[in-house]
Amino acid sequence: MRGALSGLGRFAARQPLGAVGAVLVLILIATAMLAPRLAPHGPKEAAFAPYLPPSAEFPLGTDQIGRDVLSRVIWGARLSLYVGLASVVFGVTLGWLWGVVSAYVGGVADTASQRVVDALMALPPIILALSLMAALGQSVNNVILALTILLTPTASRTLRSLALSIRESPYVEAARAVGCPTWRVIALHVLPNTFATYIVLVTVNVSYAIVVEASLSFLGLGAPPDEPSWGAMLTAGTQAMEPAPWMFMFPGLAISLTVFGLNLLGDAVRDLTDPHLRGGLG
Amino acid sequence: MRALPSVRSALALACVIVLEAAGAAAQEKPRYGGVLTWFDYGDPGRLDVHAESPLVVQQATAGVYSGLIQYDPDDPSKIVPDLAERWTVSPDGRTYTFHLRKGVKWHDGQPFSAADVKASFDRILNPDFKSPKCGAALKPMVASVEAIGPSTVQFRLKFAAAPFLGNVASSWCRVAAKHILEKYGDLNTPEAQIGTGPFRFKRYERGNLIEWEKNKDYFVRGLPYLDGVRQYILVGGPTQLAAAKAGRIMLWDAWPPMKRTQAEELQRARTDVDIYQASINTIFLLYMNAQKPPFGNPDLRRAVSLALDRQELVAKALEGAGVPCALLDPKLVGDFALPLEEVQKLPGCRQPKDADLAEAKKLVEKHHPSGLDIEVAVRTVGNYVDRAQLVLAQLRKVGIRASLKSYESAAGYAAFGKGDFTLIAAQDRSMDTPDPESLFSVIYSTNAGSNYGRWSDPKVDELAERALKEPSRDKRKQLYWELQRHIFAGAPAAVPVAWVEGWFFRDRKVMGYKPALTTYDNNTFMKVWLRE
Numbered sequence: 001m002r003g004a005l006s007g008l009g010r011f012a013a014r015q016p017l018g019a020v021g022a023v024l025v026l027i028l029i030a031t032a033m034l035a036p037r038l039a040p041h042g043p044k045e046a047a048f049a050p051y052l053p054p055s056a057e058f059p060l061g062t063d064q065i066g067r068d069v070l071s072r073v074i075w076g077a078r079l080s081l082y083v084g085l086a087s088v089v090f091g092v093t094l095g096w097l098w099g100v101v102s103a104y105v106g107g108v109a110d111t112a113s114q115r116v117v118d119a120l121m122a123l124p125p126i127i128l129a130l131s132l133m134a135a136l137g138q139s140v141n142n143v144i145l146a147l148t149i150l151l152t153p154t155a156s157r158t159l160r161s162l163a164l165s166i167r168e169s170p171y172v173e174a175a176r177a178v179g180c181p182t183w184r185v186i187a188l189h190v191l192p193n194t195f196a197t198y199i200v201l202v203t204v205n206v207s208y209a210i211v212v213e214a215s216l217s218f219l220g221l222g223a224p225p226d227e228p229s230w231g232a233m234l235t236a237g238t239q240a241m242e243p244a245p246w247m248f249m250f251p252g253l254a255i256s257l258t259v260f261g262l263n264l265l266g267d268a269v270r271d272l273t274d275p276h277l278r279g280g281l282g
Numbered sequence: 283m284r285a286l287p288s289v290r291s292a293l294a295l296a297c298v299i300v301l302e303a304a305g306a307a308a309q310e311k312p313r314y315g316g317v318l319t320w321f322d323y324g325d326p327g328r329l330d331v332h333a334e335s336p337l338v339v340q341q342a343t344a345g346v347y348s349g350l351i352q353y354d355p356d357d358p359s360k361i362v363p364d365l366a367e368r369w370t371v372s373p374d375g376r377t378y379t380f381h382l383r384k385g386v387k388w389h390d391g392q393p394f395s396a397a398d399v400k401a402s403f404d405r406i407l408n409p410d411f412k413s414p415k416c417g418a419a420l421k422p423m424v425a426s427v428e429a430i431g432p433s434t435v436q437f438r439l440k441f442a443a444a445p446f447l448g449n450v451a452s453s454w455c456r457v458a459a460k461h462i463l464e465k466y467g468d469l470n471t472p473e474a475q476i477g478t479g480p481f482r483f484k485r486y487e488r489g490n491l492i493e494w495e496k497n498k499d500y501f502v503r504g505l506p507y508l509d510g511v512r513q514y515i516l517v518g519g520p521t522q523l524a525a526a527k528a529g530r531i532m533l534w535d536a537w538p539p540m541k542r543t544q545a546e547e548l549q550r551a552r553t554d555v556d557i558y559q560a561s562i563n564t565i566f567l568l569y570m571n572a573q574k575p576p577f578g579n580p581d582l583r584r585a586v587s588l589a590l591d592r593q594e595l596v597a598k599a600l601e602g603a604g605v606p607c608a609l610l611d612p613k614l615v616g617d618f619a620l621p622l623e624e625v626q627k628l629p630g631c632r633q634p635k636d637a638d639l640a641e642a643k644k645l646v647e648k649h650h651p652s653g654l655d656i657e658v659a660v661r662t663v664g665n666y667v668d669r670a671q672l673v674l675a676q677l678r679k680v681g682i683r684a685s686l687k688s689y690e691s692a693a694g695y696a697a698f699g700k701g702d703f704t705l706i707a708a709q710d711r712s713m714d715t716p717d718p719e720s721l722f723s724v725i726y727s728t729n730a731g732s733n734y735g736r737w738s739d740p741k742v743d744e745l746a747e748r749a750l751k752e753p754s755r756d757k758r759k760q761l762y763w764e765l766q767r768h769i770f771a772g773a774p775a776a777v778p779v780a781w782v783e784g785w786f787f788r789d790r791k792v793m794g795y796k797p798a799l800t801t802y803d804n805n806t807f808m809k810v811w812l813r814e
Contacts, residue, residue: 044671044674044675044678045675046598046671046672046675047675050598050601051543064598064668065598065599065668065671065672065675066598137687138686138687138688139685220662220688224685224686224687224688225660225667225670225671225686225688226670226671226674226686236668238520239519239520240543241520242543242547242550243543243546243547244543
């Protein structure tokens with residue numbers, strides 16, 4: 001325990017901005033996990049007067065149909081984190097496996113699979129996401145699916161380039177020379193050596209996924225409108241910017257702080273895992 | 283900041299504005315020139331005024347066509363000639379003969395004749411042709427249409443029907459060119475928009491703009507005053523309000539109305555507009571699909587009706603501007619409507635809601651002990667999504683858990699028309715005419731144009747038909763009261779939530795414009811002119 005604490009202390013000393021990011025991310029995770037306990041009201045409970053300004057009873061005011069904005073912002077953390085983590089884990093993992101296997105197998109299979117990646121990367125991400133959502137229909141799980149499709153090619157391309165150099169490493173050649181089957185070389189030698197980059201990609205892309213989810217919801221193609229999505233709350237806020245500015249300010253602030261925190265943490269993790277910058281924590 | 287007019291003074295104020303405008307217009311000489319700008323809430327997609335029902339189709343084509351007769355642009359409560367210069371009625375009230383204007387030309391230069399009128403109404407009345415507005419209103423009463431000369435048309439009715447003239451005057455009963463119908467087969471495309479109206483159809487940019495230009499050969503000499511009309515397709519409240527605040531649109535007098543907060547915002551931004559509160563003859567409904575589970579079951583339809591808190595929906599979603607519960611609005615149809623005091627004591631409407639909620643819960647539990655999961659449809663226009671979220675919150679209280687599926691406007695209409703839904707959380711329907719009959723031909727009769735829930739009640743059909751045939755006003759009133767009580771006591775697929783009111787504006791330089799008694803009428807702008 002003491003060791004862990006001192007490790008965190010050293011992390012904070014070496015990466016002060018990363019520590020700020022970590023704190024923000026921890027707050028986000030805690031808020032998401034404890035949403036049912038923290039939120040004073042249900043996120044869909046429209047039991048109050050509309051457009052009430054912030055007060056002791058409603059610290060962030062109420063929205064256009066009389067829901068507590070604080071409760072929706074708190075529940076929104078859960079939705080954002082769920083969508084962000086799930087899509088990134090699925091998308092980056094899929095891209096990881098795709099890139100590594102493609103690089104290791106090489107030849108025509110690699111060329112063909114990378115043309116598919118090229119095709120997917122050629123499409124502007126938000127246009128691709130909008131098209132997918134229009135085709136799939138509005139639901140939280142479809143947002144995750146659309147984001148997975150969005151994230152997979154980038155992750156695949158990044159991790160493939162790393163796997164190409166690992167494939168030529170002496171230890172991989174040695175494994176092949178002693179007759180290791182292909183799947184075993186990939187599973188035991190190539191994948192573990194790309195894991196650090198995989199983790200960085202996961203960390204960096206969570207904020208991207210959260211922003212895309214908010215953007216899709218803002219455009220009316222993300223989570224269903226009654227779900228407490230920060231993006232959808234922003235849209236509702238734009239309908240009443242003059243009379244009820246709290247409706248867009250607080251979800252906007254939540255998105256900003258979350259993305260800020262995740263980016264700071266992601267940068268710190270990247271610095272710590274980059275061999276050129278890495279000094280270790282020890 | 284100036285206070286906005288109160289709800290009670292709404293219609294009175296609208297009238298005052300109209301009278302002031304009329305007075306001012308009478309004093310000033312109409313000026314020629316200029317382009318009027320206003321907006322459509324969505325993209326019409328298809329433009330066939332005989333076959334479609336969205337307001338945006340009506341708005342897109344209103345000034346292009348003429349009817350046989352019309353609601354007077356100067357006094358919307360009167361019916362006056364349009365393509366027919368006069369008409370006669372047989373003593374038994376079953377034959378109407380319309381004498382048409384001579385020398386009228388279509389926009390493509392072809393001459394207009396009685397054959398065009400016959401072709402249009404034969405199309406509308408064809409039992410195999412789905413005509414949700416004009417057809418739904420006229421089919422029950424019209425037996426045949428005959429051209430008895432190049433300039434004379436005769437309508438033979440199945441019975442003497444009091445609302446007949448009002449229905450023919452409806453802006454959905456437009457006369458199209460026979461040669462255009464033969465050439466294109468329908469009126470959906472911009473090329474097929476050849477009318478005899480005050481404006482020619484000039485341009486349709488999908489999702490962006492619809493434009494008309496002056497018809498210099500219009501059959502009413504001296505009209506129109508405007509060089510053209512430009513309708514921006516503006517989807518979403520913030521865009522519409524931004525256009526209004528920026529002075530990009532001169533008129534907001536169609537659905538969706540502004541909410542009070544929007545009206546206040548506009549009032550702060552512009553001092554050159556008159557803002558007024560008014561009714562637009564439009565009812566807010568919740569539809570259930572009576573042909574599919576779970577709402578094929580009348581118990582569950584009843585549960586939904588009981589669970590709805592109409593007063594809360596009006597207070598929050600309409601910001602207080604509406605008449606909750608009523609099937610007919612006394613402000614619009616007078617004593618044909620059941621007294622509001624009676625309506626407000628009925629199950630589903632009475633306050634407090636405790637007894638209704640308990641009964642609704644019992645009905646849901648009887649058929650779905652662990653609650654009911656459904657998908658709820660909503661078009662993403664106006665503030666339907668807000669209304670739908672409130673409806674969902676209210677249904678949750680009685681054990682109905684719903685997920686929301688949103689549709690773009692035209693896609694929603696297509697799905698609803700095919701019966702491809704379980705429950706529509708919010709859908710406004712405007713009346714085609716000011717007659718109480720319109721409610722039943724639009725929504726509640728088996729063949730009603732907007733009977734999306736495919737609900738059929740023989741007693742409703744019978745009472746509606748008897749009311750149509752009844753010449754005595756008092757007896758018609760009694761029949762409509764019986765009809766309203768019967769629908770309230772049953773489990774209809776279309777649940778009345780409220781009659782919609784809201785706020786509108788007119789730029790003070792727009793002259794000669796009178797709000798009509800329905801949201802569909804008087805959108806031709808034939809007498810509108812712009813002050814310098």
